[in-house]
Amino acid sequence: MKKIARAHTNIALIKYWGKQNAALRIPLMSSLSMTLDAFYTDTYLEPSQQEQFYLNGKLIEGPEAQRVFNYLHLLQRRYGKSGNLSVHSQNHVPTAAGLASSSSAFAALAAAFAEYYQLAVNETELSRMARLGSGSASRSVFGGFAVWQKGTDDQSSFAYSLDSNPDLDLQLLAVEINTGAKKRSSTKGMQAAQTSPFFAPWIKRNSLELSQMINAIKNHDFTRIGQLAELNASEMHAVNLTAQPGFTYFEPTTIGVIQLVHEMRQNGIEVYYTIDAGPNVKLLCQLKNVKIVKEKLVSAFDHVKIINASFGPGIQYLDNYE
Ligand code: PMV
Known part of the structure; x- marks a missing residue:
């Protein structure tokens, strides 16, 4: 059985709020975030007759599912893969938190994709992959404090770890x-x-x-x-x-x-x-x-x-x- 990928949400302390390239999600500014322990998403992929997206055990249809499938198609094209997949996600982002879950959702999805196809990708490439799903997800690849350097193209726009285990009361x-x-x-x-x-x-x-x-x-x-x-x-x-x-x-x-x-x-x-x-x-x-x-x-x-x-x-x- 393939492993389940877990990613935590992050909160930006220096915000990303503008794109220089919408299709590739290249930002106009660099951003910096704190990854949070309390909120995370667990995701795994399975081969399937039909594409399906289950969130917290419930089949999701409509634009939310389409965004997930479009993203998987993009990654499949990028890595020369094919086949229908079903996505299983558990969101541990309590609705009460009012925190967007797209950072943990797309970071977990990128990691689940890498795991499913056993891609030999390092964290930098995983961050690029996550960025293509949602900009803020690029930072959720890392714990503690992460910086997403804006870059100018797909290769140069990724996040890196500033301090994965900060010794700071925050x-x-x-x-x-x-x-x-x-x-x-x-x-x-x-x-x-x-x-x-x-x-x-x-x-x-x-x-x-x-x-x-x-x-x-x-x-x-x-x-x-x-x-x-x-x-x-x-x-x-x-x-x-x-x-x-x-x-x-x-x-x-x-x-x-x-x-x-x-x-x-x-x-x-x-x-x-x-x-x-x-x-x-x-x-x-x-x-x-x-x-x-x-x-x-x-x-x-x-x-x-x-x-x-x-x-x-x-x-x-x-x-x-x-
Ligand atoms: O990557 P998105 O589409 O979730 O946009 C994130 C935008 C902010 O949360 C407002 C700022 C940020 O850097 O996370």
């Missing part, structure tokens, strides 16, 4: 605000963002922000990591608000959480936020403040759910579902 609290499907896919969002007058300055700042973040990580400087992550996320959402026409992923509670973060910091509780292509907020803090931050959130917002995560590993291959 906790992520995923704050669920709304777990419904996002209003605008990340592909559409980043396309629209390019109409903002702030898009060019946003791209221009990328190499400075990336090198500042890499330094902060090397110095184990939690405060600087938090400040840089919050600034970078705010810039991404500022280009959305200033697009022509403008849009936002924020909901009223998103702003409420941002205000609470500001307030907590004024009161000496060190916490920072980052936000992706949706209304949910992810908070960065240290272990000593997890309890108080959770208490503040729960008392300010009635129904908010919070999930705690820290550093997760890179791709793993397992004999069985655990």
